[in-house]
Amino acid sequence: MLHLRLITPADRTDGVVELIEATVGTTHLAVLKGAALDPRGDVVLCDVAREAGDDLIGALREAGIDECGSIAVDDIGLSLSKRADQAEEDAPGEAADAVLWEHLSEVTHEESTLTVTYVAFLSVATMLAACGVMLDNAILIVGAMAVGPEFGPLAGISTALVQRSPRLVWRSLWALLAGFVLAMAVTVGFALLMNALGLFTRDMIEAPRPATAFIWQPDWMSFVVALLAGIAGTLSLTSAKSGALIGVAISVTTVPAAANAAVAFSFNDYAQWSGSTLQLLANLGGIVLAGTLTLIAQKAFWSHQRRNLPTASPAPRR
Incomplete structure (x- = not known):
C-alpha cells in the first residue's frame, strides 16, 4: 500500500x-x-x-x-x-508487479546527476578495481563492482527513452560518460603513482591473470550477462526490491573494465586498453537495451491491466 x-x-x-x-x-x-x-x-x-x-x-x-x-x-x-x-x-x-512511473522518473532523475559524490564513488570504485586487476584478485573486483554507482544513469537513460524525455536522456548520458572519463583519468594518475612507488609494474599487467583475464577479453557471453543484469536491475527498481541491485552490480564488468583500460593505458598496453574499452561499451549498451525493453514490456502489461481498472476523472480545475 x-x-x-x-x-x-x-x-x-x-x-x-x-x-x-x-x-x-x-x-x-x-x-x-x-x-x-x-x-x-x-x-x-x-x-x-x-x-x-x-x-x-x-x-x-x-x-x-x-x-x-x-x-x-x-x-x-x-x-x-x-x-x-x-x-x-x-x-x-x-x-x-506495479510500476510507479512518477517515482521511477524521480529516482532516476536524482541518480542521473553528475555530482561530486557520484564521481568520487565511481573513481574510488575504479581505483579499487585497478588494484584488483593488477593483483588478479577476484574479491577486490567484486568489491569494486558493488561500490560503483553507474546503474543510476543507465536506468535513467532507459526510463527517459521509454518516457520520451530527451532532456533526461542527455542528462543521464552526460553523467555516465563524463563520470567514467573522469574516473578513468583519476585511475590513470593513480596507476602512474603506484608505478612510481613500485607497487604496480609492467610485469603485473602482462602476467596471465587467469581470475580477471575475462575483463579485457569480451565475448558474446559478456553481452548476454549485461542483458540479464539490465533486466534484473530494472525490475528491482520498479518493484522497490533494491536489494537485488547488489547482485546486478557484481554481475557486470563495467567498473573493472574501465579500471583495466585505465591501467593498460598508463602502461601503453593498447591491446588490453581496446579490449577493456570494448568490454565496457558492451556492458553499458547491454544494460541500457535490456532496461529499455523491460520498461516497454512493463508499460504494455500495465496498459492491459488498466483496461480492467475504472478510470478516475481528474479533479475539476477552478
Missing part, C-alpha cells in the same frame, strides 16, 4: 476527494480542513493499493494539484486493516 498526503486549495478539495473515492483501490480517506499553512489549504490523506497508485497520482497531476498544492507519497511497511486488504483485492494485478 501507498500513503498519499495532499495539500489542496480549499476550493479544490471536494474535487480531489471525489477523484480519490472514484479510484478503485483507495481507502482510509481523511480531510483536515484548513490544516495546511504553506501553501494554505486543506490536507487530504488516503491510502491506495500500489497497483492503482500510478493512475491516481497521474490524475492528480493532470488536475494540477502538484502545481497549486503538494503530492507526497510514502510506502506503507505495515498496514493492519481489513479495508486496506479489501482495497488491494479490488485493484487489478499484483502490487509487486
Whole structure:
C-alpha cells in the first residue's frame, strides 16, 4: 500500500476527494480542513493499493494539484486493516508487479546527476578495481563492482527513452560518460603513482591473470550477462526490491573494465586498453537495451491491466 498526503486549495478539495473515492483501490480517506499553512489549504490523506497508485497520482497531476498544492507519497511497511486488504483485492494485478512511473522518473532523475559524490564513488570504485586487476584478485573486483554507482544513469537513460524525455536522456548520458572519463583519468594518475612507488609494474599487467583475464577479453557471453543484469536491475527498481541491485552490480564488468583500460593505458598496453574499452561499451549498451525493453514490456502489461481498472476523472480545475 501507498500513503498519499495532499495539500489542496480549499476550493479544490471536494474535487480531489471525489477523484480519490472514484479510484478503485483507495481507502482510509481523511480531510483536515484548513490544516495546511504553506501553501494554505486543506490536507487530504488516503491510502491506495500500489497497483492503482500510478493512475491516481497521474490524475492528480493532470488536475494540477502538484502545481497549486503538494503530492507526497510514502510506502506503507505495515498496514493492519481489513479495508486496506479489501482495497488491494479490488485493484487489478499484483502490487509487486506495479510500476510507479512518477517515482521511477524521480529516482532516476536524482541518480542521473553528475555530482561530486557520484564521481568520487565511481573513481574510488575504479581505483579499487585497478588494484584488483593488477593483483588478479577476484574479491577486490567484486568489491569494486558493488561500490560503483553507474546503474543510476543507465536506468535513467532507459526510463527517459521509454518516457520520451530527451532532456533526461542527455542528462543521464552526460553523467555516465563524463563520470567514467573522469574516473578513468583519476585511475590513470593513480596507476602512474603506484608505478612510481613500485607497487604496480609492467610485469603485473602482462602476467596471465587467469581470475580477471575475462575483463579485457569480451565475448558474446559478456553481452548476454549485461542483458540479464539490465533486466534484473530494472525490475528491482520498479518493484522497490533494491536489494537485488547488489547482485546486478557484481554481475557486470563495467567498473573493472574501465579500471583495466585505465591501467593498460598508463602502461601503453593498447591491446588490453581496446579490449577493456570494448568490454565496457558492451556492458553499458547491454544494460541500457535490456532496461529499455523491460520498461516497454512493463508499460504494455500495465496498459492491459488498466483496461480492467475504472478510470478516475481528474479533479475539476477552478
